[in-house]
Amino acid sequence: MEKIDKEKLNLIKIAYLYYSKNYTQEEIGKILNKSKMTVSRMIKKASDEGIVKIIIQLPYQIDKNLQQKFIDTFDLKDAVIAKNITNEKTLNFLGQVGAYNLQLHLKNNDVLGVGGSHTVNSLVRNLIPTNSYKNISILQLMGALEGNIKPDNSFLITKDISQKLGGKGYYFSAPARVNNKKIKKMLLNQRAVFKKIRHLW
Secondary structure, eight states, rough: OOOOOOHHHHHHHHHHHIIIOHHHHHHHHHHTTOOOHHHHHHHHHHHHSSSSOOOOOSSEEEOOOHHHHHHHHHHHHOOOEEEEETOHHHHHHHHHHHHHHHHHHHOOOEEEOOOOHHHHHHHHHHOOOOOOOSSSSSEEEEBOOOOOOSSSHHHHHHHHHHHHHHEEEOOSSBOOSSSSSHHHHHHHHHHHHHHHHHHHH
């Protein structure tokens, strides 16, 4: 057992009362004859010094080392590399992990751009319906592919996400591919909604 001084002992005691015994900061202050502000500072210090380590139990396992290598290699802000330890169908597993992380990070006034794919459609199916976000914009970032009327097309995905998250959908009512630049320019400039999409994005 490591030797501890009086200050560290007090930090451990306060952390124990707060996290393990569920005492409030006011109750701890009365027990130890300290102000609530002092207790609050000591709780933070216990965390800063590693006396308290908070572990968030995710609904899936991650590969931390590979995840960090991925972030470093591709200069990303964040990434998730999840382990499919239950041998669930890959498409549904990716949809569950994607939906969980989207709703974990999404916040008021965010702009979410979506395309169309089987994986994104799986994400949409796994979203938990909510109206807790304010002023969320969902943008369809690609037009329709020829003959693509399946559930994984970008129009339906934009609509479904907007409904599940209580956001406002902006739809790209045009073909995904055109034959020349003049047609492209005409399509992008003739509708106010295209200008709104370009402004938001």
